[in-house]
Amino acid sequence: MNLLHPSARVVDAATGAVLTPAMIDAAAAEIAGHPIVFLPMPSTVEAVARYLAALRLEKPVLLLDPDLDHTALIARYTTDQVHPDLALLLTTSGSTGDPKLVRLSRAAVLANAGQVADSLGITGDDVAITTLPLFYSYGLSVLHSHLLRGATVVLERTGIMQRDFWAAVGEHRVTSLAFVPSQYEMLRRLRFDPSRYPSVRTLTQAGGRLRTDLVTDFAARMDAVGGRMFVMYGQTEAGPRMACLPPSRLADRLGSAGLAMPGGTFTVEDGEVVYRGPNVMMGYAETAADLARGDDLAGVLHTGDLGHLDDEGFLFITGRRKRMAKVFGVRINLDDVERHFPVAAVAGDDKLHVFTSGEDDVRALRSKIAEWLGTHFTGVDVRTISSLPLLPNGKTDYRALEASL
Template sequence: MTSVAFDLLADGAYDAAALVDGTRVLTRGQAREMADGIARFLGDGTKKLVMVDNPRSLSGALAYVAVLRAGHAVMLMEAAGQGDAPRLIERLRPDVLMGPSCVRAADASPHYQRHVREVPHGGVARWAIGADPAALAEDLALVARTSGSTSEGKLVRLSYDNLVSNAAGIVAATDIRGSDLVATSLRLDYSFGLSMFHSHLVAGAAVGLTTASPTMDRFWTDVERWGVTSTGMVPSTVRFMLQDPESKARLSVLRSLLVAGGPLQADSLRRLREAVGPQGSVFYMYGQTEATARMTCLDPELAAEHEGSVGVPIAGGRIEIRGPDGLEVGPGRRGEVYYKGPNVMLGYAVTRDDLALSDLCGGELGTGDIGRLRDGVLYLEGRVDRQVKVLGEKVNLDAVEAAAVSALGGTAAAAVLTEPDQVHLHVEGGPESLKRLRAWGLAGLGIPPGCLKLRTVAHLPRTPSGKVRYHSLS
């Protein structure tokens, strides 16, 4: 039977902590009652698309929980993404806008009431004028955005079954316990951060609401004050932490650290495990928004034996490696990674009309990533769309980057094909970085002579989830 709601607070005792914000702690019972009040505010049983802003605030988190409990569909909008709000509102025509930023974003739109209503338990809302002719698919739960590292981000349609199955798989893969408390170190309008919110609440654990990053002192103040046991990091944050002399003391208080959002060198993972110490566990994961959040997880106990891998599929998932002919290849052979599982999206969306569509993927996703399976463990080797021809030779730009980063001892680099037969390698830092790279030997990058240009940048442009924005480099 298809799920048409998702109760994140279903399990756990009434007086168990659910949401922590500053010095305020909401129990699961209190949060349920508040969410029910917001659900009543949304009205009758007509399914609505609700845009909720600032989900890492208490009012935003409660609104999000309420929308899912009531069986509506939701799109989240963090403050950092508010510049996109007017465009997304016009494209998707949400039935209700909740939160001050979303309400303001519709000031110039003729499709929304001028009147602003007070939302129970905090915040404001603005309603659409009249009924939108495009109904919503019954099982639509979430419209999520991809991070857009090689292109502008896409809108992904996720079902209630997608959310439920992925949360359960992550709970099992990362050993989340009811006694845990996770800090929202990542934006919730992207899949990695939101999956931590889902999986911890589903497990009966608590969520500490903070907009601070682990790169900020304020974040670690919250960790100490709340008794945080778990948090998440993307590779760019990991690299920062490994350079921070205080990182070992800070990371050592965590029971588990979740890492995803892009490739991370095996050496960096080793150093991160050492910093966390024997009392904690580092879970390295691979996922895409199109698969709700995460598809594989490297168990810490397997990390040494399968160094450089992203682990095995989460419960209910299956990985296949396929060749150019679309057929599955044998163990150890290279090809495109395909994922099958109940967490695979319904499909993409461009306009409101697309939100009425049924499942177009059938539980199967071509990831666009290149990889191999060895003993059932997945090793990634770059992106299909990052393979280019230079003077007739096939060049994997991700492999070029990996070689440069290794030669530079972890300094970030990004390779792009800017014109035919011309690869630009952007390296963070100054002239000393290029000097080290030249001393190592540029031939090791695998680019035909005369086709490589080196450039330095203070900081590579990145998406909110920490991935390099390749389309911003030239």
């Protein structure tokens, strides 16, 4: 499988290093004897070369966080027996300790790269910059979709809070920026003004629900400079993008996750969102033996998300099946709490525990939440935290919050 368009470029913002065919050839020679490539994936040209070499050789590659010790994970999944269609293995979003892997075929990886590129209108003139880790499915999706269309990807490692990042945006005339909700919160605090970066014409958002006020805010900022904002929805299990809300429909479909990717469809079955498309994973792997399994799902993904479709097929996500709490016998959707209040919510001990990093009065906030829920205030525990713990993909680390109770 070759994702690399002949005109595509990968350049390191810090060193100026540029990906070359010779680098990919050298990496291919190095990994030729490996049945599986276990690849720590920093945002470097060398790592991208090794990744593309593995795909070209049709060897399954497991992408790893370079800052963690994966000795046990590698030992667990080392095998000579792998399915011939298997291309990519990714840990499930937010999993720690004993994660299961998402098994993606070459066909699924290519399909989703094309779906994303078509939905965003990516061309060879586009320039993206890494805003997320490449071992995280959203960051990897940016790489895939741009390389497929002959665009440029700038590798940057300092992050959006640093001057070097924004200097690289200007120097390389970056046209597209991809962020998760926590990064949009940071951008608002930074008073992001797209007019200061005239090359930037596209913002994309995925990796969780973005509050509608922020969608409206950043869409207006981009509209003021003739740019666009796309809201997207997906899961690692779908390679990872499943839906896109076009900029032209942001205003009249505010809060929607968008329409299904080209070639995909949504249904809602017993309240659960079900996606069908060519980008659906083959299935999970929990042991090395699972890497030899074929396609278990046949293109059908039960997402675990709750939602509904409107009369035009726009998807609205209302929560997660497992994101529930019970307080004094009343079932509470934790996602609903977070949509109505600027908090992170977890469950435990017949209480709703919420964490706020804002300046809200704790007692007042507790009373407001209890009143909104229609329950006694003693069922709500509000805690102030300096900043919410985040996973490498920018999502809230709910396990860390639960562990602090």
